[in-house]
Amino acid sequence: MSSIKIECVLRENCRCGESPVWEEASSSLLFVDIPAKKVCRWDSLSKRVQQVTLDAPVSSVALRQGGGYVATVGTKFCALNWEDHSAVALASVDEDKRNNRFNDGKVDPAGRYFAGTMAEETAPAVLERHQGSLYSLFPDHHVEKYFDQVDISNGLDWSLDHKIFYYIDSLSYSVDAFDYDLHTGKISNRRSIYKLEKEEQIPDGMCIDVEGKLWVACYNGGRVIRLDPETGKRLQTVKLPVVKTTSCCFGGKDYSEMYVTCARDGMDPEGLLQQPEAGGIFKITGLGVKGIPPYPYVG
Numbered sequence: 238m239s240s241i242k243i244e245c246v247l248r249e250n251c252r253c254g255e256s257p258v259w260e261e262a263s264s265s266l267l268f269v270d271i272p273a274k275k276v277c278r279w280d281s282l283s284k285r286v287q288q289v290t291l292d293a294p295v296s297s298v299a300l301r302q303g304g305g306y307v308a309t310v311g312t313k314f315c316a317l318n319w320e321d322h323s324a325v326a327l328a329s330v331d332e333d334k335r336n337n338r339f340n341d342g343k344v345d346p347a348g349r350y351f352a353g354t355m356a357e358e359t360a361p362a363v364l365e366r367h368q369g370s371l372y373s374l375f376p377d378h379h380v381e382k383y384f385d386q387v388d389i390s391n392g393l394d395w396s397l398d399h400k401i402f403y404y405i406d407s408l409s410y411s412v413d414a415f416d417y418d419l420h421t422g423k424i425s426n427r428r429s430i431y432k433l434e435k436e437e438q439i440p441d442g443m444c445i446d447v448e449g450k451l452w453v454a455c456y457n458g459g460r461v462i463r464l465d466p467e468t469g470k471r472l473q474t475v476k477l478p479v480v481k482t483t484s485c486c487f488g489g490k491d492y493s494e495m496y497v498t499c500a501r502d503g504m505d506p507e508g509l510l511q512q513p514e515a516g517g518i519f520k521i522t523g524l525g526v527k528g529i530p531p532y533p534y535v536g
């Protein structure tokens with residue numbers, strides 16, 4: 238058995254850290270702090286953090302082919318220039334829903350940027366329900382809408398053969414799967430592959446490993462869980478010293494490390510005293526399984 242080690246590598250005090258993405262070219266971890274409107278880049282070699290502050294909540298970030306990044310900012314898909322800190326809108330969604338914002342997003346294996354929306358929360362997981370939708374930004378910058386009636390659009394990833402799309406609407410307490418057509422970007426045949434147990438709390442961000450198993454960060458559950466999407470069984474639980482774990486990705490050498498983001502918002506003063514690393518970036522080593530590189534947006 239491998240021995241698992243969990244370490245807070247960056248005490249960033251994120252209000253809501255999210256969307257960890259490994260950038261191999263710079264040995265860095267990108268992530269966002271949604272309500273702080275920040276995109277951060279932590280250099281794992283120098284241990285330094287750079288950040289870009291935007292004018293609206295930024296809920297996800299992704300690599301862009303040819304350099305720079307893309308991010309979901311407010312209800313816009315944006316191109317992000319790290320050098321001059323500018324964000325240029327590529328497309329806008331939910332223009333009739335003034336209280337909405339994007340939430341989690343990720344690029345598919347063909348280079349489309351998928352992201353879903355939600356109503357703004359009045360407190361964590363407290364919001365007007367059924368206001369969100371799932372979208373994707375194609376390489377030519379047109380947007381397709383998949384479905385609406387979403388509560389909190391969250392974790393997403395694709396199977397290793399690109400034939401299944403995995404998706405989490407947090408308040409359904411379910412991890413769902415769809416058949417995926419990589420060629421057209423169409424999804425069909427929604428089904429649940431795992432229902433969270435009570436102590437696992439709220440499913441949030443998610444990533445896949447090289448064995449095709451899913452890792453789901455459990456908000457308020459202080460853990461990541463590893464699921465077998467074929468059997469619907471939970472294979473492993475890894476507990477963290479913070480309760481509001483929001484998302485996870487693989488990174489580091491050969492994608493052998495897992496990085497986990499978490500939140501401080503919604504914690505009371507006592508909780509913050511007990512969990513001073515809340516809002517930091519955690520690194521898990523010794524899992525014995527690797528991840529895959531993130532796909533870049535090709536537009």
Ligand SMILES: O=C(O)[C@H](O)[C@@H](O)[C@H](O)[C@H](O)CO
Pocket residue numbers: 253255271340341358360361362363389390391407439441456483
């Ligand atoms: O990070 C997200 O996905 C949401 O924006 C957060 O607000 C929380 O995770 C959510 O409250 C828990 O369901």
Ligand SMILES: [Zn+2]
Pocket residue numbers: 255340341391392441442483484
């Ligand atoms: Zn999330």
